[in-house]
Amino acid sequence: MKRITVAALLTPLLLGVAGRAFAQEPISYVNTLMGTESTYQFSYGNTYPAVAVPWGMNFWSPQTGENRSGWMYSYADKEIRGFRQTHQPSPWINDYGTFSIMPVSGELKLSDKERGAAYSHSNLKAQPNYFKVTFDNGTSTEMTATTRGAIFRIRFAPNQKRYLVVDAYDGGSGVTISKDRKRITGYVRNNSGDVPANFANYFTIELNKPIVSGGTSTDNVATEGKMEAEGKKTLAYVVPDVKDGEELIVRVASSFISPEQAQRNFDREVAGKSFDSIKAEAAKEWNTYMNRIKVEGGTDEQLRTFYSCLYRVLLFPRQFFEFDKGNKPIYYSPYDGKVHSGYMYTDNGFWDTFRAVHPLFTLVYPEVSVKITQSIINAYNESGFLPEWASPGHRGCMIGNNSISILTDAWMKGIRTIDAKKTLEAMIHQTKFQGPHSSVGRNGADAYFKLGYVPYPDFNESTAKTLEYAYADWCLSQFAGSIGRKDVQREYQKYAYNYKNVFDTSVGFVRGKDKNGKWIEPFDAVEWGGPFTEGSSWHWTWSVMHNPEGLAQLFGGHKAMGKRLDSLFTAPNTYKVGTYGFVIHEIAEMVALNMGQYAHGNQPIQHAIYLYNHIGEPWKAQYHLRNVMNRLYNSGSKGYCGDEDNGQTSAWYVFSAMGFYPVCPGKPEYVLGSPLFKKATISLPNGKKFTIDAQGNDAKNVYIDNAQLSGKPFTRNFLTHKEIVGGGTLKLKMADKPNTSRGTKNSDLPYSMDKK
Template sequence: MKRKIGIAGLLILLTTVSLQAREFVDYVNPLMGTESTFEFSHGNTYPAVAVPWGVNFWTPQTGENRSGWIYAYTDEEIRGFRQTHQPSPWINDYGTFSVMPISGDLKVSYKDRGARFSHKNEIARPDYYKVQFDNGTVTELSASRTGAVLDIAFTPGKEQYFIVDAYHGGCRLAIDKQNRRVTGYTKNNCGGVPSNFANYFVLEFSHPIKDQGIQINDDLFPGKLVGEHDRVCAYLQFDVPEGEKLTVRVASSFIGEEQAWLNFDREVKNKTVADLKIESAKLWNSMMGRIVAEGGNEEQMKTFYSCLYRVLLFPREFYEFDKSGKPVYYSPYDGKIHAGYMYTDNGFWDTFRAVHPLFTLVYPEVSERIMQALVNSYEESGFLPEWASPGHRGCMIGNNSLSLITDAWMKGIRSFDAKKALEAMVHQTQAQGREASVGRNGFEEYDKLGYVPYPDYVEATAKTLEYAYSDWCLSRFAASIGNVSIAEAYEKKSQNYKNLFDPSCGFMRAKNKDGEWIEPFRAIEWGGPFTEGSSWHYTWSVMHDIQGLAQLMGGHEQMGAKLDSMFNAPADYNVGTYGFVIHEIAEMVALDMGQYAHGNQPVQHAIYLYNYIGQPWKAQYHVREVLNRLYNSGPKGYCGDEDNGQTSAWYVCSAMGFYPVCPGQPEYVLGAPLFQKVTLNLPNNKAFVIDARNNNDKNLYIDSAKLNGKKFTRNYLTHDEISSGGELSLKMNAKPNMKRGVRPEDFPYSYSVYKP
């Protein structure tokens, strides 16, 4: 039977077809978060042209060589196109080099060769980048795992040069004029690597090299073919006919030049920019397509998939494939070549919270390899990594590698050596590495006193709280593999958080080694015993025992009032031991959300704690406030550092409707979904749907819920409920339902209620 379709119906049909035809990668804006400075971060990101978890990324470089601020949206010149491994401007880069086309007079130094550009002549996508400089020269590029292809259209009538800049820090460049090639290596790094570390790279050009030269430090040597020194650049001159493009194919390896050529042959040989773009887009769409969001507006879709893009960049795959196709890697820990998997460029202080739990749910095959890499890191260095880039780096605090392992294990990811992992986890809590962030800083005092004393150790209170959570993780893991003695010992230590709670003020505080409170105490004071925050932010860092924290505060009502006051208090601060307004302080003040500082990680879970005390509607309200107010897809898209995907993962999880408050416990705490429908296409051929069809800006509260057709009152979902597939159907309302989710049996896990 045929039916007539009215104009309105036709428009709806066409819109649906249009949305279905659009690829996920089309929503992504890699420029999100790039308008940042040292003083104020809107993300501190750069536009990475890459594949998910790629060995190398490529990005336009507007900053100086070796500067952590690679690309700033407000800059007006591009100095090169940089192969980068940088996870954060604060950590900086390693093994990096750049290339730059020059039309006109030869200018080799990055200080002189910058070309002006406008964003209106720039296209930035995960799979492709294109810019036309003001002088008319056009550069296009796309990337593979270890390589890239660039097309250069030089300005007609101008001299044509191409610069290869190996930076400073020890490097070598060799020009093979006959075969139109350049080979080299660069050793630049910011620490955390063995003495034999190098990134070996190879380039091949589509057109003959007309002339060439080498610049060593600041001295130019025309005609020279080989340069080896602290700082080396090569320049190549071409005579590409008008209407043709110079194609540059490049690949690299941390193993050696032979492996670099093997990567070259596999990934970029005879390929075009268009070829790589198609391959890259396919990979991005495949990975992003595991989370299908529907029913949001254009800006929400852009923000969601731009955030998901950031989540899927790190940690970086640090392994390559040998001649037989087996994974091998250069170890950034012992400097040897090993079979198997290695990942790097990740700060677990940030990413244990939501990035890795998201992997365990949606990308478990990646999580499997990461767990194997963690065990490999321990065997090669004697410690689990906490901040790797590419080896151990001295940054941040805690033993959050234990969270990753436990969370993966408790969710069924078990293709790694559990006994070796337990050995590594215990050792991580009983030793100190060369860097304070490796191992457990203050472990002897922590075990003796039940807390880390201040001022003997900086950030002592924050460390105590993070250690207590990690001890809970270790206890859970040990119990699950049958080691009762270790489980019991660390279960007891997981309660050490109580030793630093002061009931007279309701905050976590610092104690000295004699057990005395450090005076004076100001909850708004940053630094000192805390990490990039104040007691307002760290008091909530008891992810494994929120019920226990509530009891310390006097009960659910008192804890609810304390949470309320965090959002209602003035955004006052004391710079404390920092001595100046660090960017995290400035960002908290700018948010105008009281003492809630979403721009940094320690407090990002706090909104969801209302679910543990029978006030879930407050979590729903604040979640939606943050989603709508603090994120957008533009260059000022974040409210603080993006940090290896964590601030993005908060958005992705929260926009879906849930958040992993306590990794290690296979649960996800409910918030308020942003979209009318989200489908998780899980790798076990299961699908889980969150359906909130009447969801909108006004209807932000969960009025009622059904899980697979049955009434559902809990404030959390289990991992099995999602991974088994099914549907969570939500009825949303403009008014909060203060009778739903208020019973103790509706609350998520807390140690004090549900002991292991």
């Protein structure tokens, strides 16, 4: 595969504005098209340009793909088929409760395959709070969003017929054009499974101009003048009374609770408000959250990449709650189909986001973590299991018990609004039983506790599951110990060592083992699948986040582990497709990186570089981290080296660019790297600030020569959560040559279970 470089990936659009002076507001740096030039075969992010507010219940996006396609938007496509209210967290998970709005000029075309309007990127503007496109036919569409609503501003091309199409998709839907001819209401039930039978998204749309005429379509049969439709697939089209030069303003809001709640959301968020005021409100909200992290001293491109990544981090998980007439939070439960008081969040794969997204929230946005942790327990109360991949209910995807990690990490950092007894009950239950999918609860639990590992081939992805379960058990032991349950702490701390049972010291890799204790033969560390999830042994061998010291001893000591880490980047980037049977996109992306066996485009290995700090070789981490940031990220349409995944690949960059990373969520500390910027300031919710001041930092000076924390000499390879939230300054002197005597003492090394 062709080697990926920043220069090769930058789009012509971004190259054309290089060096432009930006305003101080973070939103002005964001390119929402970052990572949108993806396909099924190869991902540069698999993102779409979401117009939204942080953690919004609904996003809005131009749709270039066909209805219900997970690949809803591609930078390479030439037409837009609609403007879609979307809840899609990933093309692999797909969408639910979605519908679209599309202005049509000239001949009326209803099908999404026929009504697409051509456009060029030179006539497009994409921001977190705003999207505008002028089609080749002369019609322009602008949209901006609130948490549960949106406003469109449409200018039709002159001297053509004008229509507005509301597509309620297939999957069960209904649309109604109101008798006063100003509203279109309806519902959609489309989803990708795992929701109660009464699931629906109810919407209300209001035009600022009367509807002259219109009709509806039921199951692809259109009827002029028919004002209602209900069926498997419905659609409404109207002719608004708008003249040349006039604006058509379209306001919309929706609810997962009821039509009445949809109207309440409409009245609260968009009724009587102008397009420009909503646009300004959304910009203010984005800037308020983004301003909590201010980076300085980088290039324009680095600033664009950083804040484009931060934008992605702040999208998911989405709010799934609304506010009743008394302004109290309520939500439709995607687990039991009832309406409850409180908070619910969804659209998150914890296998991805436990690593950096949620740790970033606990540090910079703890008020959001408060509600998310409450939501996780609410899901347990309503379904009997903690969520692992929710969209909007339990979905069968990925592995592990990473809900336990998220709850523990928040708890150990002082976010303690959940009931401790109930939480421990939920955690223990999650480890002992399997839920409606193998990814919910613990697949292979009986074998895991009996044998100390999950056997292969009895259970697919068994070695990866063993490693993740051992880490989750460590998290559970930490939580139990913090609330005085020493019995549970001792029991699960024992299970936290189960990673040893799948590590073969004779080859220096983790591998599959059968139920009789025999290693699966033949073994090749470059073979994907089988006992591993979306990777090979090269990628999963490092998944002992809670005990890198113990891992090092299995290798034969710090030096031996260091050599194996070195070889991660020097080994040939060869592979065997294994049980996948073909080159999955993650394999193609690893090969394209040309960085040996390092596969940054997927999550299992994203912490591995930081492990150099645990064996007293921090300068190697500094070198590789800067290399990854510079080579594998940019703000263009090919901005990522794999799936972005609900903010995780972005959160890695946000943390790493500031200069530290949460290698082991559940332990309130962060491992140092090499900051990308000369200065990064975190404005904490408690009113304090923490600054990383990297003096002399530039493209060559990637190494930490020496450091001071709040004026005192600092040799450690890690910061504690308490040190950061307490405020202060970490002053680093950067150099172009490594300081191989700094960060080498045992006291300098980050946390490990077996660190003495």
